[in-house]
Amino acid sequence: MSRNRGFQWILGGLAASVLVGGLQAKTITISCGAVGAEKQLCEEGTQAWSEQSGHEVQVVSTPNSATERLSLYQQLFAARSGDVDVFQIDVVWPGMLASHLVDLSEYTDGAERRHFEALVENNTVDGSLVAMPWFTDAGVLYYRKDLLEKYNLEAPETWQELTDTAKTVMAGEREAGNDRFWGYVWQGRAYEGLTCNALEWIASFNGGTIVNGEGEVTVNNEQAAEALALASTWIDGISPRSVLNYTEEEARGVFQSGNALYMRNWPYAWSLAQSEDSPVKGKVGVVALPKGGENGQHAGTLGGWQLAVSKYSENVDEAADLVRFLTSYEEQKRRAIEGSYNPTIPDLYRDEEVLAAVPFFGELFETFKNGVPRPSSTTGDQYGRVSNAFFNTAHDVLSGQTEPEQALGGLESELQRLGRRGW
Template structure:
């Protein structure tokens, strides 16, 4: 395995070969939460020191839905303002035409990456993005509160609901009026799509759109899952959860005011930080299932780095992408941000396991994570996801039953599909 020092030495040599005349200015657009931005800046500082190139971070809002809206504007305009894009795992089929094919540039290292991550970024044989980190959410829970009330870690959503209510009610009766039972991402955006497909799939309700492109989401198991979720609002979950994104949920849990939380891996490092009210009183487990004999479902997340075809410095941008995804940078990212790496070898790194035990434990979850139907629905994925999260949000908000909203969703998805995706 090549280490950062060898890679940066090669970059430096290339720069020194023709003096500082080769130095260029690059930009990377990067939506982030938690410690992502500070870790990226440290990595870029090392890159700049080795190459003489300068890299500016163009920050984006937390919501991936908002990010993608801006990305589409830049790409449609063929803007050269952005060289490297941090891409959500689901975007490759929609943006492939705007990005450099990385296949020939990473032929010597692509086998070192998690195969599913490479596959998720490959469109018609073109590697759109080099995998940066993966994600598969967890159920965060308060170990001290479960122990206090003699409750076990829930295996099903029904058990989670009952346990959350019991502990929440008892804590409120004891004087903690702010205690919530369960917080998650309930706002009408891509995060709700991730949450809701987990509920539905874990109940045996299938996928939003099946891998063959067929539409079977309007079924009794899907309705059962959404009906249970709707019962949480104003019960074990605050009504405000209908506007929560990742950081909103983390803020409640990390302040000590929630028994359970569904969130991505990045929240682990932050909840375990010295400034966290729950530093030594929480743990994680896989998301619950919809009942005995049914399997848990965790949405596949993650971000990957692609080079825009419109970059004025594509060669330097490609080298930057490779640098940011090398072993040492992925190792540091795993330790500091608890983001699951995309290089297989990092999962077996002893220091990573010692400093961030969450990472090696989560490898099987990442390997078996549930993909969203971006490959099946191609360029229509954004519209599909929007229709799905709207139907779910309406159900959670009490605007129609799960059965009514799933029937409307089915009709809308069939109109979107037309003769084919």
């Protein structure tokens, strides 16, 4: 197998195959994330497949930042490297990466029909099923039940209520001696996670989804400016300035240590907050993210990850079988119970064992089913540039470098130039 020297660090000199019982047992490589319990659950799932199939699996760690991970994948694909057989890809990447991925419909025996139809459509590019849904996501709001009760407050319905209640509790907790306590933590680094957060704010104010389904740039509007203006007041107010460099795990670290009232994150954080060694075990509630106002809407950005097989793999049959195993009902149920990863199979949201482990899966089913999509389908290959422009604009507003109206005007011009190149 041809190897690209630049990527040998990933595999650490992995052998392509070994002999087991006189038969050739192949070694399949899979890229898995390491946010929260992701890597552990991936290793457990692949080990179960190994025992069943007789093949080995090498789990490859990739950057936690989705933006950095995409860049790594694109380098591997550009080199036509076969070093990784199975890729964990973001919900917004199928259109960008499709030309490098195998059509899995030839290997699934129709298993995709059990999954959310919208995700299967999302993963189908030019008639090819280039990825199978593994887990889905939507942004949700975590809150400290005990502290809201202490201050006789309710979980917020609007962003203004979140701001006001966060100020109240933060002031009280600091007066009581915890000078590290904050009202709200979230993902503010200039990366894909900020695109998700800022899209939620804007959509909740009825400000649209950056680019609409017809390809028109819609982000420069009063509602979007209002949303960004409110969010900018959180910095050094209810959120630390360091939130401007937070990804998911930094936000979870502050919240789970007991030093924040509210946190925006994905469902994976639930099982970790409820773990035996968690300082906030039994004290956490989860609700839909707030509305922009009385006339706004609850908006959680659609997230989630898929599994895809590289066209450059020398083990396509085995890699596709691994994907089928990992995305199955039984494996998704295990991951839901042990790691609170949202299944992509609707039937699992009625499974009593799943609902006992993660009660809000049932309560927020519509939030997960109807998450706000990023404009990746519309913008296609240009989505990476669209998102990059959007999160950098949001970051500039949050950090006080520019005003919302001016920033959105500049963003509109930039996105229109991208659109003229075709998407």
